[in-house]
Amino acid sequence: MIRLEGVSKIYRPGREITVPALRGITLEVIKGEFVSIMGSSGSGKSTLMHIIGCLDRPTEGSYFLDDNEISEKGDNDLAEFRNKYIGFVFQSFNLLPRLNALENVELPMIYRGARVSERRKRAAYALEMVGLSDRLRHRPAELSGGQQQRVAIARALVGEPSLFLADEPTGNLDSKSSEEVMGIFRELNEQGITIIFVTHEEDIAAFTKRVIRLRDGLVIEDQKNGEPKADNLKSGGVRAR
Amino acid sequence: MTFWEWVKIALKSIGANKLRSVLTMLGIIIGVGAVIALVAVGQGASQGVSARFESMGAHLILIRPVRSAGGELFIEDAYELEERVPTIEFAVPALTLSTAIKYQTESYDTSVEGVTAGLPEVRNHYPELGRFLIPQEVEMRSRVVVLGQTVVKELFGSQNPLEKTVYIKGQPFVVVGVMEAKGAAMGGDSDDIAYIPVTTAQRLSGTNSMSTIYAKAKSADDAKTALNHITLLFNRKFPRPDAVRITSQDELLSAVGETSQTFTVLLGAIASISLLVGGIGIMNIMLVSVTERTREIGIRKAIGAKKRDVMGQFLIESILLSVVGGILGSILGVTASRFISRFAGWPTVISPGSVILAFSFAVVVGLFFGVYPAQKAAALDPIEALRHE
Numbered sequence: 001m002i003r004l005e006g007v008s009k010i011y012r013p014g015r016e017i018t019v020p021a022l023r024g025i026t027l028e029v030i031k032g033e034f035v036s037i038m039g040s041s042g043s044g045k046s047t048l049m050h051i052i053g054c055l056d057r058p059t060e061g062s063y064f065l066d067d068n069e070i071s072e073k074g075d076n077d078l079a080e081f082r083n084k085y086i087g088f089v090f091q092s093f094n095l096l097p098r099l100n101a102l103e104n105v106e107l108p109m110i111y112r113g114a115r116v117s118e119r120r121k122r123a124a125y126a127l128e129m130v131g132l133s134d135r136l137r138h139r140p141a142e143l144s145g146g147q148q149q150r151v152a153i154a155r156a157l158v159g160e161p162s163l164f165l166a167d168e169p170t171g172n173l174d175s176k177s178s179e180e181v182m183g184i185f186r187e188l189n190e191q192g193i194t195i196i197f198v199t200h201e202e203d204i205a206a207f208t209k210r211v212i213r214l215r216d217g218l219v220i221e222d223q224k225n226g227e228p229k230a231d232n233l234k235s236g237g238v239r240a241r
Numbered sequence: 242m243t244f245w246e247w248v249k250i251a252l253k254s255i256g257a258n259k260l261r262s263v264l265t266m267l268g269i270i271i272g273v274g275a276v277i278a279l280v281a282v283g284q285g286a287s288q289g290v291s292a293r294f295e296s297m298g299a300h301l302i303l304i305r306p307v308r309s310a311g312g313e314l315f316i317e318d319a320y321e322l323e324e325r326v327p328t329i330e331f332a333v334p335a336l337t338l339s340t341a342i343k344y345q346t347e348s349y350d351t352s353v354e355g356v357t358a359g360l361p362e363v364r365n366h367y368p369e370l371g372r373f374l375i376p377q378e379v380e381m382r383s384r385v386v387v388l389g390q391t392v393v394k395e396l397f398g399s400q401n402p403l404e405k406t407v408y409i410k411g412q413p414f415v416v417v418g419v420m421e422a423k424g425a426a427m428g429g430d431s432d433d434i435a436y437i438p439v440t441t442a443q444r445l446s447g448t449n450s451m452s453t454i455y456a457k458a459k460s461a462d463d464a465k466t467a468l469n470h471i472t473l474l475f476n477r478k479f480p481r482p483d484a485v486r487i488t489s490q491d492e493l494l495s496a497v498g499e500t501s502q503t504f505t506v507l508l509g510a511i512a513s514i515s516l517l518v519g520g521i522g523i524m525n526i527m528l529v530s531v532t533e534r535t536r537e538i539g540i541r542k543a544i545g546a547k548k549r550d551v552m553g554q555f556l557i558e559s560i561l562l563s564v565v566g567g568i569l570g571s572i573l574g575v576t577a578s579r580f581i582s583r584f585a586g587w588p589t590v591i592s593p594g595s596v597i598l599a600f601s602f603a604v605v606v607g608l609f610f611g612v613y614p615a616q617k618a619a620a621l622d623p624i625e626a627l628r629h630e
């Protein structure tokens with residue numbers, strides 16, 4: 001599904017200053033996996049997610065998404081990958097405040113060029129999957145945090161992505177809402193969608209079969225739940241260095 | 242994504258900030274309105290001028306002797322013109338005296354013009370009461386007079402002047418007619434005049450030489466040929482080419498027409514500047530809007546909007562602002578023109594051309610000034626845009 005080879009990302013906020021956010025990440029995730037990424041603040045989790053999500057390109061190294069070398073593609077190609085293959089959920093929801101739930105969920109389909117009737121139907125269906133059929137006409141401000149995040153999940157789902165990414169999706173939610181969201185993730189994964197998400201909380205990470213830990217832009221641990229680390233390193237699906 | 246969906250999205254964001262959108266459009270509204278109204282005033286003025294010239298007599302050619310250059314004209318010259326220049330329909334000799342006309346105790350200074358019976362056709366000025374001079378009266382040196390409206394008003398007030406006797410240079414004249422009102426024209430009041438037979442005028446003034454010959458060409462085209470022909474004729478007659486001054490009303494008309502055309506273009510150009518300023522207003526607001534909506538742009542890009550999607554969204558927004566501004570401005574311009582004619586009394590002519598021109602200029606301005614902000618929006622990096630607060 002995805003493969004990163006020696007991916008590094010160096011930010012240059014000033015002339016002389018360089019910030020290495022990722023320092024050579026090599027990692028593979030196969031289709032249907034459910035992966036969580038952990039690490040302290042500033043360890044590079046979001047940077048990594050952005051690269052995987054085609055929102056950004058690595059400074060060095062290569063990133064393959066289904067055999068497409070992403071780091072060599074242009075902006076418009078990246079936009080198309082984001083639109084067709086990837087659903088991205090942000091910690092801060094990132095809904096458009098002036099649009100209601102249905103219109104927000106429709107957006108990716110608009111950019112895909114879907115007809116009105118088609119995208120209405122799919123948006124309504126996606127909202128039904130996250131349990132918000134009764135909130136179609138509500139604007140984000142009229143929804144709770146948990147509901148907003150579910151709208152964002154529906155928006156990520158509406159295009160039927162093969163890769164579903166979430167950067168701290170439960171970071172702004174209480175424990176009940178978090179569990180609802182994780183329940184949705186699990187269902188999606190059971191339908192065969194590959195999911196990678198970032199979290200700070202061990203008990204949320206415990207939902208997943210595989211946990212990758214970052215520190216200072218490096219993978220320091222890559223484990224499958226209930227299995228020893230060493231075993232994991234050999235298991236082919238995962239390689240860390 | 243269909244065009245109408247673009248428009249719907251743009252309308253939504255314009256509607257989200259109504260006051261600001263209206264203020265932005267105000268620049269375009271005033272610009273378009275000003276172009277239409279000022280061009281209407283300019284065209285109204287130029288048509289008014291042309292109409293006045295035509296009322297003075299279409300295709301009129303004036304021939305005046307220049308005494309210092311040895312020029313002198315006689316009645317016979319007029320008859321000769323009529324006979325020998327085929328493009329001339331009529332030629333009327335005129336001998337003008339500046340003198341007083343007296344009626345009972347009233348006296349009024351006016352210009353008394355000795356003319357022949359053909360004058361009404363030549364000058365496009367006809368009697369309203371009674372009749373004009375007839376050829377026999379010219380032949381007989383009759384003492385009859387046809388008065389202009391101003392003279393009638395001064396001497397007779399509201400009385401009927403027909404058949405009354407007035408005195409010119411001590412001689413009694415019978416009023417046989419009153420000319421129709423013509424109003425003020427270039428160079429004074431055309432109703433402040435009295436016509437007597439040219440022969441009578443010769444006797445009154447003691448001179449045979451004419452002040453002017455009025456000639457009327459058959460058409461505008463003929464006027465040019467006639468002018469050349471007349472010039473040739475008089476050049477043969479006098480040793481100096483400047484002995485007579487020949488002016489054509491049509492030439493004057495086209496000169497005035499050109500002047501007022503320039504005037505109209507100038508007014509339009511000045512108004513266009515305000516349209517340009519309106520365009521800068523649109524650019525300004527669109528730039529603010531791009532900054533304000535950086536996050537929105539980030540979100541749209543993150544879920545798959547391409548450069549041209551974002552570009553299109555902002556471009557359509559600025560075009561829409563200018564189109565709506567253009568429509569409202571056209572309405573304002575037309576209304577203002579009507580207002581100007583009604584309350585200031587200036588004639589205005591609203592040509593569809595100026596409305597279309599102003600409107601399309603507005604749209605082009607919106608497009609032109611929308612491109613830069615739209616490009617700026619389209620070039621934003623999604624991650625940086627999302628991080629923007």
Ligand SMILES: Nc1ncnc2c1ncn2[C@@H]1O[C@H](COP(=O)(O)OP(=O)(O)OP(=O)(O)O)[C@@H](O)[C@H]1O
Nearest residue numbers: 011012013019021040041042043044045046047048
């Ligand atoms: N645009 C940027 N310019 C400069 N430095 C950046 C930029 N974005 C991230 N960084 C730096 O890169 C490093 C990794 O940032 P990143 O956002 O990936 O961390 P994170 O693991 O997601 O942290 P958190 O848990 O707080 O979200 C940090 O040191 C951060 O300061």
Ligand SMILES: [Mg+2]
Nearest residue numbers: 045046047167
């Ligand atoms: Mg982060």
